[in-house]
Amino acid sequence: MAEEKFTAIIVGAGPAGSTAAYLLAQEGLDVLLIERGETPGSKNMFGGRMYSYALNQVIPGFWEEAPLQRPVVKETVSFMSGKRSVSMTCQDQNWLQTPVHSFTLLRAEFDAWLANKAEEAGAMLACGIRVDDVLIESGRVTGVRAGEDEIHADVVIAADGANSLLTERAGLRKALLPGQVATGAKQLIELSADTISQRFQLEDKQGAAYLYVGSCSSGMQGGGFLYTNLDSISLGLVVNVADLQRNQYKINELLEDFKSQPQIAPLIAGGQVAEYSAHLVPEAGFNMRPELFGDGILVVGDAAGFVINLGYQVRGMDLAIASGAAAARTVMQARAGNDFSEQGLSQYPDFLKQNGVWDTMEAYRHTPLFLDTRRLYEAYPQVVTDLAADAFTVDGSPPEHLLGKMMRGVKSSSIKWSQLAGDAWKGGRSL
Amino acid sequence: MAGVWILADNRDRTLELLNVAAGLAEKLDTKVAAFLWNDSQLAEDYIAHGADEVLILPSLEEDQPLEAYIPTIVEEALRQDPDIFLVAATARGKEMAARIAGRLNTGLCSGCTALQFDETGKKLIMERLVFGGAAVQTVTCLTRPQMATIAPRTFAPAVPLGDRTGQVRELAAGLPGLVRIVDRKPKAKQSGDVSDAKVLICVGRGLEKEEDLALVRELANVLGGELACTRPIAEELHWLPEETYIGLSGQKVKPDIYIGVGISGQIQHVTGIRDARLICAINRDENAAIFEVSDYGIVGDLYSVLPELTREFKRALGAGKE
Amino acid sequence: MLRIITCFKWVIDQADIKTSPGSRELLLDRASYRISDYDRFAIEEAVSLQEQHGGSTAAITVGSPAARKSLKDVLSRGPEKAYFVNDPSFDTLEPSQTASILASAIRSQLEYDLIICGEGSGDLYAQQVGPRLAEALNIPMTTCVSKLTVYGTQIIAERKLDDGIEVVAIPLPALVTVLPEINTPRIPGLKDTLAASKKPVVDIKATDLGQSFEPCLQTITILASSMERNGVKFSADGADIRKFVEVILKTGNIS
């Protein structure tokens, strides 16, 4: 067989990689998409909801054909502290209008579908193959190695997710530290479609997203989430890895504990656990991003750290898709000028700026530092829930105005006024 | 003509099939015919156990495998038109049944685990395991004869019925086949047979090294049981003989008590212990699948659990005897 | 030159079999499919014999059009050509039909010296298709092969049977079904996968076979096999182990 060379090799058939492969194959480029799982998505997990805008730009009206679960019409955020919790719910039927705002989905079927789109467009898909290294010739990435096999390309796109081997091997970043990643754990709990609609007060086939902050993560940096699928519930926790190590908790134990909380237990009662999975979430934010491109290489999706992790809410699929699209445009431009050097790929940040990834990451630049404030997970949820409980508790003692209650609530907590002011300022800027 | 036919490699298997065949023949108001070769002495024995007719297959040339009987059996079936044909699901039996069914152009339920007779339709309703044991398929046969291979020990052997008479008929020899035996390596008889054991201690890959089998053996000794294992222990590590592994492709067992030690409980293994009266398991992973199919389990490291368990059993059993 | 055919089936991954809560009904719509585990040994045996003796290896499967996904996979494992006999009605075949369809397709389209099948398919595990196919093609065959050697126009096969090993000689053309212990299937690499997509696939439609294939067996139900057990768990501490022993002895299963 004659030595084969591709225009682009994309490593990882997650949303970022498959999007890039799809767009490049559509342009008729020789594209090879490599995935280590037996099928795309077979090992992938996430919380459960994707915002539509990014994919709608790549495949307009994708919801007509993609395997999706429920469009989300209801959002709830709960602060949890011991026996108390305070929730805020927002329901907006406008979210159903096209482009439908967001969908819950299951990765195994969604990722397989998107990779299949790329394959149909003409990309070559190789599953069950783990890439072990990048090939570097005089400082420039020229291909990849998987086992004994070396395959060359003009450009390699690292779409290999949170713990990206490729960016490390290509020298674009250092190994991740525990504090820079969170662990997510999730269970898929099966319940009938009707039970779900009734329990969450949803109209037929509409969905809800529930997010939890506070004692669901035993006071550690992180939070909980619950998403309704058609006939199952995605329930999980995201906790900072350094925190986990410090406290010697096991994430699966925390999750079992979370499931038994009175706010959660009735929602999942009678359900069957069908799957358990755990995955890393990059959480260092934009400040800690790797080099996004180098000679013959581009970095997309989680590999580039394009994730917004608010603890209780993780958002990355839309950014993965948008960055995959930006990378595809970069490659097409590099090909037009036949220059795949660092210089030739240097437009990548511009394309990221054009489709919003850059600005979004910029906007949340300070979030990781803010979220590192431990008060957020213990003291504040406690104050908020105490306050609310106080307001709703009638026990015959003389009434007090709300402001007085608030002042007292904060005073009796461990929070200092200066911290409160600082946190409010930081929070307002970074969330 | 009609009839319920049975074909099995040896006497034990034949008696098991005679047991079911007799019941079916009664319902169909027909006769039971059993095939026999090598040992015509057994003809009377089979008749005593319920056969109405024994069909003796002529002896084969030295280099001919049993499968060389297929043309003779097929010819006889075409002549006699049996209604039901049951074959013991041994390695040979399965091949012979499939080839006979192929030549007779009829349906075959492989590895039948239960059967019922539907009086109205005069047909067998047969169950078998599919998806590695995860599901049960129920089938009927649309053609005749209705054929099934039946796993060893699915039915109890027939008991002698006293004064019975029957016919013995010798079939004509067929032409030698193209498959010739060039060598035979009979298996040395193993001591202790897992398929008959009342108490089975079964080990899996949770065991770290071969020497550690001693720990398990000790428990087996105290309980008067045999050692069995999962496939990887026998096929990959060769710590125990091949005939001691249990499961879909190994032995199916029916002990009074099965204790699985360091076994994850994958369906291919679990299929083989489905009929155990009591299933117990020791595994350090509390989410191991084996616990889902166990009556009683201990979550813990086998290296600390086993010695203690052995001691406790010894104490309890010793006390009981006093 | 040895012309080998290897027969494989695209089956539901057992790990994906779910039952609907509260019933024994199987939920298979989200299950993924894979080349039957047993057939991987048949494919490997064909390919390694070809490597030793030259000649060719073709892989053949009968299935519904959805089984097309299996072709790239099988070709990445070494065979140089795949035959895909497909029809929407071919996803619920019983073994006698599968064997007849294979026989019909092979007779009309393929030349061969040796056909290698797996021990049994990963879903039905009927262990019938191989023997029935040999009968339909009227060629000699043997099952349970744990070692296979080709000498000119005959094969020597070691069969692993209940009572020991039987070594048989069979003239070609012949069919064998092989046991998992016969080899260790290699895992396809990136280049194998790339090469696979360039190999030819011959599409054979039901109508090309010019006959219909009636079933001999009728499936009435397929239900999850229930294994209801107590499911009581004890911890590993001394008191609990003692309790375990008591409970077990009380069941009266140890004498």
Ligand SMILES: Cc1cc2nc3c(=O)[nH]c(=O)nc-3n(C[C@H](O)[C@H](O)[C@H](O)COP(=O)(O)OP(=O)(O)OC[C@H]3O[C@@H](n4cnc5c(N)ncnc54)[C@H](O)[C@@H]3O)c2cc1C
């Ligand atoms: C607990 C949790 C909850 C989340 N919740 C949400 C949510 O609700 N909404 C949301 O939008 N996002 C969420 N995210 C984030 C989202 O999952 C990711 O941002 C997104 O999947 C990133 O896509 P990607 O394509 O970059 O990477 P991935 O989806 O991780 O895909 C990487 C792919 O590369 C493959 N791969 C890796 N290494 C190799 C190799 N060496 N060779 C070959 N292939 C390789 C992997 O198998 C994988 O298929 C969540 C994440 C977690 C962990």
Ligand SMILES: Cc1cc2nc3c(=O)[nH]c(=O)nc-3n(C[C@H](O)[C@H](O)[C@H](O)COP(=O)(O)OP(=O)(O)OC[C@H]3O[C@@H](n4cnc5c(N)ncnc54)[C@H](O)[C@@H]3O)c2cc1C
């Ligand atoms: C087509 C096919 C047919 C098969 N047929 C059979 C068959 O007939 N029979 C069969 O058995 N298998 C069969 N298998 C293999 C089967 O799928 C499993 O791979 C096998 O049963 C696993 O064996 P295991 O439980 O010993 O090992 P593992 O799956 O590796 O499990 C080991 C277990 O030991 C536990 N453990 C480890 N250390 C300790 C410790 N110190 N203390 C306590 N627990 C510990 C672990 O938690 C784990 O659960 C077949 C597979 C295929 C594909």
Ligand SMILES: Nc1ncnc2c1ncn2[C@@H]1O[C@H](COP(=O)(O)O)[C@@H](O)[C@H]1O
């Ligand atoms: N649909 C099929 N297409 C091709 N070969 C098959 C098919 N089904 C079964 N086989 C072959 O026949 C063997 C036995 O299958 P079974 O009789 O279903 O247990 C398998 O291991 C395959 O080699």
